[in-house]
Amino acid sequence: MRAKFGLYLILAPLTLATGACMTVSSAASAFPQVGSIRSDSPRFETLVAPDARIEKLGEKADPEERYATALCAASAGSIAGLEVLHVAAQKSWERRGTELRAAVEGARGPEATKVEIAKLEGADQKQKVAILRMLAGCGDASALPSIKRFLDDDDNQIRVAAINACRGIVENAPPEEQLPVFEAIEIAKKWKAKI
Numbered sequence: 001m002r003a004k005f006g007l008y009l010i011l012a013p014l015t016l017a018t019g020a021c022m023t024v025s026s027a028a029s030a031f032p033q034v035g036s037i038r039s040d041s042p043r044f045e046t047l048v049a050p051d052a053r054i055e056k057l058g059e060k061a062d063p064e065e066r067y068a069t070a071l072c073a074a075s076a077g078s079i080a081g082l083e084v085l086h087v088a089a090q091k092s093w094e095r096r097g098t099e100l101r102a103a104v105e106g107a108r109g110p111e112a113t114k115v116e117i118a119k120l121e122g123a124d125q126k127q128k129v130a131i132l133r134m135l136a137g138c139g140d141a142s143a144l145p146s147i148k149r150f151l152d153d154d155d156n157q158i159r160v161a162a163i164n165a166c167r168g169i170v171e172n173a174p175p176e177e178q179l180p181v182f183e184a185i186e187i188a189k190k191w192k193a194k195i
Contacts, residue, residue, distance in 0.1 A: 067084060070088075071085065074107045075102070075103040079111050082104070085134070100134075101136065101174075103137075104134060105172075108137065108139065108140060117143055132162050132165045135147065136161075139169045143165070145195075147162050147195075150162035152188065159184050159185070159188055162188070164176060166195060
């Protein structure tokens with residue numbers, strides 16, 4: 001797999017200053033002159049790892065810088081900042097959901113799926129919704145059995161998040177945020193039969 005990662009070195013100061021981040025595919029098309037680095041290259045991990053300064057500061061780092069770094073890391077395929085993005089999904093999905101979903105798609109796979117599925121045990125309503133929203137972007141098919149039980153949930157927000165997780169994993173479709181209860185029940189039945 002070849003991807004344009006040199007761009008992240010160029011955009012890092014801009015990303016931290018603006019809070020913006022481009023996905024690998026949009027960055028590669030926007031900056032075709034940037035060289036590509038193979039994912040098996042020794043430099044690959046240093047490019048997708050979170051900024052060392054941010055990592056060293058930990059909780060003392062500026063929250064916006066931590067968030068922007070985590071977005072870039074996830075969009076480049078790293079799960080290193082997934083916890084920061086999970087917290088953002090829980091606290092401010094309405095404001096940041098679109099960029100979160102786009103970024104975590106870069107980290108889609110079994111590792112990201114395991115990280116999020118592990119959080120389901122003992123999760124409250126708000127946490128379940130955030131986990132399901134994250135799985136819609138970064139989860140793989142191995143998450144579907146864990147998601148299936150939430151298709152029958154009495155809480156419509158959890159049910160809709162489970163539907164969107166299925167849509168994201170199976171169809172790579174964007175979320176449907178506002179589903180009326182009866183429509184959500186019907187769609188959930190179809191997904192239960194499908195998975």
